[in-house]
Amino acid sequence: MLLYFIMPLMKFPVANYLFIIALITLTVFISEDSTFILPFLAFISIDSSFRLKERGFIFFITIVFTLCFILTLLKMISLYSFLLMISIIVCCVFLHRYLSEVELKNTLYEQLLSQFRKIKRDSVEQEELVRAEERTKIARDMHDSVGHKLTSLLMQLEMLSIQNNSESLSELKQLARESLEETRYAVRQLKSTETTGIQSVIQLIRKLEMESNLHIRFTIEKGVLSIPISNEQSIVLYRVLQECLTNAMKHSQSKEVEVTLTVDSLQQLLFEVKNKHVSNLPLIKGFGLTNMEGRLQEINGQLRVLRDEKNFIVRGTFPLKTFGEGLK
Structure with a gap:
């Protein structure tokens, strides 16, 4: 009874079943009482x-059948009891086949x-990411096209106002200044509409954590959240971390992962992902690691x-891309 109740803790339950049957069979032969077997x-x-599982069940049930057949030959159980068994x-x-099919369907589901x-x-x-990239593109276009033209127009109006002191030119200057301020405000709004950079990557990783069984511990060095990275770099960083x-999730039993983000003195972003492993097999770069390496090489x-x-x-590194400060 003790062996039966500790069976869920055993690594090889088939061996435990066989050991229990061996003990019961030995008891039957010693006592010559087969009423309970x-x-x-x-x-x-x-x-x-x-x-x-399937292989273990087939092996075990074959042993049970063989044991019943031997007990019948030894006349320790009747033929009727043998047929019932x-x-x-x-x-x-x-029953086992039905349960296996149900388990398979659940696994596939x-x-x-x-x-x-x-x-x-x-x-x-x-x-x-596409929306963020589109907003960034629109903001840059507004900065490079509309903003620069308005600035140039304002400078020309200033020169004309110096040469010709006219009230109409003052009104045009005021209108140009207002248009430039509105353009600056629109660019700032486009840039602040969505989370970008490292913050967007962390946000996406947190979503992945909620849908998985992982416990992710982030360590983010000072200044990392404010560094400017391009949308392409954001996509690569997220895909590699993913x-x-x-x-x-596949290879670690602890389900605990440490993710570290930092910036070195060469203005490179460094990331490290660490998790416990249980396999001692040689390290072979599969498709996943090769794909990650290729993505990082692209940037x-x-x-x-x-x-x-x-x-x-x-561990991975890539150089940071420097951006301008926007409209000034």
Whole structure:
């Protein structure tokens, strides 16, 4: 009974089942009392239908059938009892097959649901990044075209007002100043409508954390949140961090990930993703790591993959892009 109740803690339940049957069979041969073995075998067979995987179940149920056959030959159980036990074994096989199909359907459903959520999340994220890029483009166009022309117009009006002291020129100057201020205000509004830069990446990562089983611990050095990065760099940084977190979900049992963002003296953004690993297999760069490395190389960045006794570490760097201050 003790072995049965600690079975959920055992790594190999098949071996535990076989050990229990061996103990019961030994007890039967010593006491020569087989009255209780058939109910026990029936119960343990039905129980194995719920607990064991396919290979282990087939192996175990074959052992039970063989044991019943031997006990029948030794006349320790009757032929009627043997046929009854065969019927129970057949029912257990059909029950296990049904449970396996249900489990398979549930697994496929979870996979499809996970893929649907991923596609939906990627679509929303891509849409947000495209909108941010469009707003940035419009703001730059307004700065480079309308703003510069208004500034040039204001300078020419100043020169004309110096040469010709006219009230009409003063009104035109005032109108040009108001138009320039309105243009500056519109550019500022376009830039502040949505979260951009590192903050947008963190926001997207937090959404991923809520939909997964990961516990992400962010360490952000001073000044990182205010650094200017392009939309292309934001997309690459997010995709690389997303791939690192996906790998952590697949290969780490702790489900705890450390993400560190910092800026070095060379004005490069450094990121590090660290999670515990349980595999001692040789480190091989698969499609995910190769894809991350290619993305970083597109923005003149680098990727390093390390592994120590406890942690799997991904480190990357890329140079920051310097932007102007906008309309002044």
